[in-house]
Structures are given as structure tokens and as C-alpha cells.
Amino acid sequence: MSAVVEIDGLRKSFHSLRHGRRVAVDGFDLLVEAGQVHGFLGPNGSGKTTTLRALLGLVRSDSGRMRVLGAESPQRLAEVAGRVGAIVESPQFFGNFTAHRTLRLLAVAGGVPTTRVDEVLEQVGLRDRGHERVRGYSLGMKQRLAVASALLKNPELLILDEPANGLDPAGIREMRDLVRSLAAAGVTVLLSSHILGEIQLICDHVTIISRGRRVAAGRVEEVLAGFDQHQWRVGVADPGHAAQLLAAAGVPVTADGDHLVATGLADPEVISRTLGEQGLWVRELTPLRPDLESVFLELTGTAPDRAEPRQVDDSVLPAPRRSESTIDLDVTVGDNREVQA
């Protein structure tokens, strides 16, 4: 499988008179291969946006090597820009323009046939609303319009920074369906999120970042398997007696309310045999598999965020941030940021 995004040892620090030097990304590695829907997961302030901005040439890195579709970034990014669509942070559009007009302008500016406009509106489910002014759009519709703008070039790689941010449950579901349909159409998707549920539902691969460093990477189930302690939840009538019997049989066991948790057993037969031989019948024997939430908690030292943003980095003040925008590598919407690609 070919590498679509490669990041090796990326470092990026920010300097300010007030706070001195702050290392945002600290020797970070990332590998996204063709066809993956790759989740980039980390708490607020862990370095996700900075990484994506560095990858897209929007901020200069201190050191490290990055490649997008085989081209060194940012030096040769322009060569592959036509094959990459990216949205970093929430999009901003002219409220007085319709989605159709907005996309038409972007298509012309990007040298894309304007026939693509109807196609991408259809793709993101905005076909019937495309001639309405963007001012009247919901946040979810604006997000879909942003995705539509990134799809104009028919990209092989789509990079989405927190696509579910600020969306209500229905909007999140629509965004999820959209990403799935793009993946089914063969687009490689790299999406960042601090919301575990999103990653678990959409992504096949995940890279977890904490304080600017990669702390786990791989197929979602492989990352989870690495944290499997082979635990079993045991229900019996007399848990105190059962705990003594299991401990005597060499099974590490702890109490969990009126149940027991046995650890380190690939096969639970020893539990039922040991207890059954002494006339204690097992009522419940359930494997306890790690979920992404417990793995995230263990790796990042912070509780995962299910919906609301939460500040977890050690700075007191919120990060100074640039204005929000949609970035299409060679097209910017909503502000006049210079794209270095």
C-alpha cells in the first residue's frame, strides 16, 4: 500500500514575549496509507491543528520531514496540490453568495471545470439548497459546503481538521455519512478530532497524539488489542469465597462491586473449573475488552472529550490563533491568509 501522508520527527514551537517558547509538536510521526480513513486523535491543545498546518505549508516547521502523495512538503507541495483537498478549522464564506456561486468562483480560481459544481453539491447533499444564500445555512450545511469546496478538484486525499466541531448530533451523523461515502469512493481521508466516538465510528486507522508526541498508531483494533489485559468479569453467589479460591489457584483477582475481575487469562476455563469444583457456579463470565476511551485516557492522561472542547494543555491563556478559514492549498476562502504551497 502506498504512503499518502508521511511525517517524520516533526517539531514546531511558537515563541512569544509573554510565554517564551512553547513546543506544540515535539518529534511527531504520522503515516497515512492510500484508502485509509485515518483518525488523528488527541486532546485539545495536543498539536493536531499545528501538525496539519505544517503539513499543508501554512506554518513553518522547526524540523522534521513531511511528504504528501510522495512530494516533500512544503517544498514540492504545489506539484500535488491539485490532488489534495483540505479544510483546517471552521470555514467562512460570504453570506450573500449562494453555495453555487461560491463554488463556481472557487472552481474558476482553481482552474477546475465549473461542471464540477453541481457534482460536488450533489456529493455533499446540498443539491437542492445550492441556490440559497449561505447566510441562511446551518453550521452543518456550511461544513458540507466547505467539504464541497475541497472536493472540487476531485482530490485523492482529503484532510479535515475537526469536521464535527460545533455540529449537533444530526450534523455529526451527516458528516460521518459523508466521510464514509467519500471513503467508499476511494478518497483517502485524514481527519482530526478530539471526539473519540467519531474516530471509533468512522476510522479504520488511528494515530493518537499527546502533548505534541505520537503515543499510539495503527489499526483501531490493533491499538486496542495492545491494551487488552485479558480481563474477565465474574459473577458468583459468594464473591468473597470465590476470590479466595481463584487466588489460591494463581488467578489475580480484584473485587468490582458484587462481581470479581480476573486478569491475565487468555482462556477463562480455569475460572469456571476452579469455582465449579467447589460447588460455586459461575453466573456471569464476560470478557472486558479495552475501548478507545480507556486507551486514550491511559495514553494522554486526560479524560476523553465526548462533545465539548476542553483545555488540557498547561498554558493559562488560550492559544493565539489565526482566523478561521477553509484551505484548499491553492485557494483560500474567508480570509487573506497566504498559502505557501
Ligand SMILES: Nc1ncnc2c1ncn2[C@@H]1O[C@H](COP(=O)(O)OP(=O)(O)OP(=O)(O)O)[C@@H](O)[C@H]1O
Ligand atoms: N499561533 C500560535 N501561537 C502560539 N501558540 C500556539 C499557536 N498555535 C497553537 N499554539 C499552541 O500549540 C499547542 C498545540 O495547539 P494546536 O492548536 O495544534 O492543538 P490541537 O490539538 O489542534 O487542539 P484543538 O483540539 O483544541 O484544536 C497549544 O499549546 C497551543 O496553545
